[in-house]
Amino acid sequence: MEISIPTLLRIKPNALYKLGKYLRKEQFVRIGLFYGSGLKEMFEEQLKITFDSSEIELVYEDVVETNAIEEIYKTAYSLPETVQAIVAIGGGKVIDYCKYIAFMLQIPIISVPTSISNDGFASPGASLFVNGKRKSLKAKIPFGVVIDTEIIRKSPSYYTYSGIGDLISKYTAVYDWKAAYRVRQEPVNDFAVLISTNAVENMVNYKNKDIEDLEFLRLICGCLVMSGVAMEVSGSSRPASGSEHLISHAYDMIAQKPSLHGIQVGVATYAVSWLQKNPEHQTIKRVLEETGFIDYVSKNCLKKSDFIDAIKFAPNIKHNFYTVLSERENIKKLIDYVETDEYFGKLIAE
Numbered sequence: 001m002e003i004s005i006p007t008l009l010r011i012k013p014n015a016l017y018k019l020g021k022y023l024r025k026e027q028f029v030r031i032g033l034f035y036g037s038g039l040k041e042m043f044e045e046q047l048k049i050t051f052d053s054s055e056i057e058l059v060y061e062d063v064v065e066t067n068a069i070e071e072i073y074k075t076a077y078s079l080p081e082t083v084q085a086i087v088a089i090g091g092g093k094v095i096d097y098c099k100y101i102a103f104m105l106q107i108p109i110i111s112v113p114t115s116i117s118n119d120g121f122a123s124p125g126a127s128l129f130v131n132g133k134r135k136s137l138k139a140k141i142p143f144g145v146v147i148d149t150e151i152i153r154k155s156p157s158y159y160t161y162s163g164i165g166d167l168i169s170k171y172t173a174v175y176d177w178k179a180a181y182r183v184r185q186e187p188v189n190d191f192a193v194l195i196s197t198n199a200v201e202n203m204v205n206y207k208n209k210d211i212e213d214l215e216f217l218r219l220i221c222g223c224l225v226m227s228g229v230a231m232e233v234s235g236s237s238r239p240a241s242g243s244e245h246l247i248s249h250a251y252d253m254i255a256q257k258p259s260l261h262g263i264q265v266g267v268a269t270y271a272v273s274w275l276q277k278n279p280e281h282q283t284i285k286r287v288l289e290e291t292g293f294i295d296y297v298s299k300n301c302l303k304k305s306d307f308i309d310a311i312k313f314a315p316n317i318k319h320n321f322y323t324v325l326s327e328r329e330n331i332k333k334l335i336d337y338v339e340t341d342e343y344f345g346k347l348i349a350e
């Protein structure tokens, strides 16, 4: 199995001003540029300066409004052959879109997230719409990840909370993976577990968990990159995604107003870690409190009935994927917990 790892990594304040320089260094001088919806107006001027000064030629430019695979096919085949690399600027949608184009055309993609709501900006998968249904597909892991931490700091705080929720879930994901080995002998990739565990522990052990702190943001970005790399190393989503992700995916399908991926995942991680008797349950609680995640969610609760329905539906989300929720009695146990635990009750509302 061939493993690719992001080669170009720049995570620092004002990195966007130097994007042209970074691209030239890698000898990508003719690029296709893709903006997320509404972002062209915000960054066009800044990018023109950095591209012009490094003599980067924009041979294709587009704004991505959809994640339908039919659109991606069309765009991929209309991309000029002279394009040496594609650059995706924005959130999950444009990055997933471009990762799939890169996968189809076998060209490098540079991901430039403007918020860090999940680990998708450095992962080898893409969440796309196929025949109107959301699907997780294999795509290309980015060749480069460039994150301007000043832009992340200015992004709405719920995006960063979402990234924190996605990151803390490595504890429960790894636990489920190991349980799948014990119960079903599913092989575990120890190196992927190491990367994933180190990623979350890096965040946990950082003292000043202030989402306005550029150094903390840089660290979270790096940890999310490692989470993406762990998936590439194992060739599966296992090191980054377990029962807590199943609940979040189910919630996306059930809820009228789903929240952000990592917000749902973070809430589910807290609950599932209790069910797993995960030794990190208290750590998870502490970190979610220290970062302000709990405070944010208690003011922007998930819907209780939808969350309970999501727990019930979660085991059906992925075929042949053992987690703590595969044991029927555990579903009931978790629902009881969600309904009665006073602390957890702060995170959900009628």
Ligand SMILES: [Zn+2]
Residues within 6 Å of the ligand: 118, 119, 166, 240, 241, 245, 261, 265
């Ligand atoms: Zn996730």
